[in-house]
């Protein structure tokens with residue numbers, strides 16, 4: 001079919017063989033198995049130059065950066081012509097990588113006003129592959145990007161080294177879902193409709209205790225049941241329910257630390 005749209009996967013890590021690549025590749029595997037043409041691009045091969053915030057703001061009307069930037073030309077062209085997007089970032093200091101950030105900022109500057117990606121089905125993936133801290137906060141800038149560019153979001157895939165195989169499986173499923181939506185873009189009719197769709201996504205609204213609780217839970221789930229950390233999880237939750245958020249965070253931190261110590265010995 002000549003108008004069959006591609007599912008585009010962008011890998012935002014400088015490490016081409018790393019976990020971000022594995023996650024994005026898993027999403028594309030799922031998409032390919034569901035019948036979609038797929039394309040994977042490493043942002044490390046196309047490093048976008050920082051937006052210079054130049055004035056007058058001509059790029060929003062001529063849709064082109066005023067400075068030579070072959071990487072941006074290529075990547076924005078791919079984004080504008082694909083049928084669905086899987087964007088993966090490594091988590092660096094609870095945030096996205098610079099490779100991802102520079103692409104996002106220039107896309108905002110050139111294309112946010114025109115909204116050419118309204119309704120594009122899109123999936124965000126992030127791997128907090130060290131401590132696991134930032135497994136959710138690292139996803140938020142990705143979904144902020146998707147939201148500002150008005151893409152139609154699929155539920156995010158957070159990943160850590162404690163649940164990496166499960167995350168790969170979820171990435172495959174979400175990739176198949178992207179494939180199913182790639183040829184029928186559903187633009188948002190209003191800002192309210194769009195914001196409501198983003199508000200309904202899982203994970204992104206977690207507060208700091210809930211994010212730490214999720215992480216501690218993933219560590220505990222990777223341990224044998226006899227590790228005996230479930231009481232600590234319950235204590236932390238009870239403290240939180242009683243309104244003592246400092247004590248709750250301290251307790252969940254103790255559970256996490258104990259869990260990681262055991263995990264390292266597995």
Ligand SMILES: Cc1cc2nc3c(=O)[nH]c(=O)nc-3n(C[C@H](O)[C@H](O)[C@H](O)COP(=O)(O)O)c2cc1C
Nearest residue numbers: 013015018019020090092093094128129130131132
């Ligand atoms: C500068 C830097 C900051 C990092 N910060 C975090 C972090 O906040 N949380 C975390 O879990 N891992 C962190 N890591 C570890 C990476 O998330 C981990 O190595 C991940 O696997 C990188 O993705 P990649 O394998 O695709 O390169 C950091 C790594 C680097 C290089």
